[in-house]
Amino acid sequence: MGYVKWSYDTLLRLCHDSFRKFGFDAGESSIITDVLLLSDLYGIESHGMQRMVRYYMGIKKGMIDVHGKPEIIYETPVSAVLDGHGGMGQLIGRHGMEAAIKKAKQSGLAIVTARNSNHYGIAGYYAKMACDEGFIGFSFTNSEAIMVPTFGRMAMLGSNPIACAMPADPFPFFFDASTTVVTRGKLEIYNKSGKPLPEGWALDRNGHPSIDAPDVLKNIVEKNGGGIMPLGGSGETLGGHKGYGFGMVCEIFTSILSSGLTSNRTMQGNRGGICHGFAAIDPGIFGDPAAIRASLSGFLQELRESPKAEGGSRIYTHGEKEIEATTERMKHGIPVNENTMREILEMCEFLGIDFSDYFGEYRPGEKAGMFEANY
Missing domain, CATH: 1.10.1530.10 (Malate/L-lactate/L-sulpholactate dehydrogenase, four-helix barrel)
Structure with a gap:
């Protein structure tokens, strides 16, 4: 296609x-x-x-309530919990990071969590919001369960991405990645294209490797078992248990701290129930912000200039590809x-x-x- x-x-x-x-x-x-x-x-x-x-x-x-508005239900000078009331995830996400940034401007740092939300897009968008204000930004979200825990055969965690952005020159550090090998959206793209999945991405209902995108997606929706492997694969040889652990870190900063639904309980009974987490940190609470920015910028440049592998022509730092893609796509x-x-x-x-x-x-x-x- x-x-x-x-x-x-x-x-x-x-x-x-x-x-x-x-x-x-x-x-x-x-x-x-x-x-x-x-x-x-x-x-x-x-x-x-x-x-x-x-x-x-x-x-x-009716899973997404057009009129659902985020409401702060608990807060301190450095934290808040939002109830999204089933609203659009992007609006709840934007509100959550704006609240974190506002508190960080007053207190130096802040963490805000949200429950009863829906899919909010890429986690990196919200981390970038804080970065654009000169802060270090973090964003997390759980999702419908798609990750099968190490040695398991039932999806229990979401794609559970972790995003971090921090000001640097000539462009910011920007990292946004799921804690699964790939996201559900990638499986949907392969399904639309009629292509088999690459090996090492997914498991069938019995916990065996699968390259059948329609079957894996069907099993996720129907809660039959199977799903997507944690970052590192289904076992421990290549560090799958680490991806599983990163997924749990994300779960803690979303559903657990917000007292919301864990990934395995979201997207059921015509209710989204997705949870998010946001953090904004002013580098100035650690010293001179300009010096900290220069230190990061210098190290990123050292990474780019470090020795290349045989056949390699370039080492990217996180965020470079996104900036180049934006330039190309705005033009073409x-x-x-x-x-x-x-x-x-x-x-x-x-x-x-x-x-x-x-x-x-x-x-x-x-x-x-x-x-x-x-x-």
């Missing part, structure tokens, strides 16, 4: 108008769209446009899977939006391969 490229502005209009149709106000629609498209600009397809259908179905089924367009475009067409029909207002004469599946549009 091929891909079609669209300009950032085209997808921005579509996303914004779609969320307005769902009942979000202009400001809320802009926030949701901003989170979604940052993922595609960074090259993280699993959390970009292809997630539109998930939100569409979540809102349509964002690729979207044609099966995702079919889902968007269905969503537009449901919402009463004219698909051709954004995509002209293009129709999903009518042209194979890479189809350039709006250029």
Whole structure:
């Protein structure tokens, strides 16, 4: 299955108008769209446009409450717990990190957790928010259970990503990674493309390795057993127990501290129940912020200039690829899977939006391969 490229502005209009149709106000629609498209600009397809259908179905089924607003239910000068009341994850996530940043400006650091939320996009978006304010930012989220614990055969933890961003020159340190080998979204992309999964990603219902994307996804949804391996694989030889442990660290900073639902209890009974965690730290509580920034910048440059492996031409530091991808995609367009475009067409029909207002004469599946549009 091929891909079609669209300009950032085209997808921005579509996303914004779609969320307005769902009942979000202009400001809320802009926030949701901003989170979604940052993922595609960074090259993280699993959390970009292809997630539109998930939100569409979540809102349509009532799992995501368009009118659900985050509420602070407990706080101290350096902490807070939010109840998202089933609202849109991106709005709850934005509110949570804004609260952490505000408290960190007063106290030097803050940790905020949220419960009763929904999928909030890429964790790195919220870590970047703190970084843009000159702070060190952390963001965590649990999710529907997809990770099978070491030596297990039932998914018990989510993808449970950990994101960290910190100011540096010439660009910030930016790390955002799931604690599973891959995210569920990656399996969805392989499923849409009709391709077998790479070995070492997933397990069937009996805990055996599987390359069958439809079967693994079906088992996750139906809670039949199986799922995605922890970072490092299913056993201990390559450190799978470490990925499992990192997933638990994320669970502690999300569901446990917020007194919310653990991953294995989310996404049940037409309730999302996803939990998040946010932290903002002012480097100034450790000394001169400029000197700390210079120290990190210097070490990152040493990493880039360190000896390369045979055949290697470049060592990346975390965040470089995302910046380069953004530059390229803003110039040449964002690729979207044609099966995702079919889902968007269905969503537009449901919402009463004219698909051709954004995509002209293009129709999903009518042209194979890479189809350039709006250029």
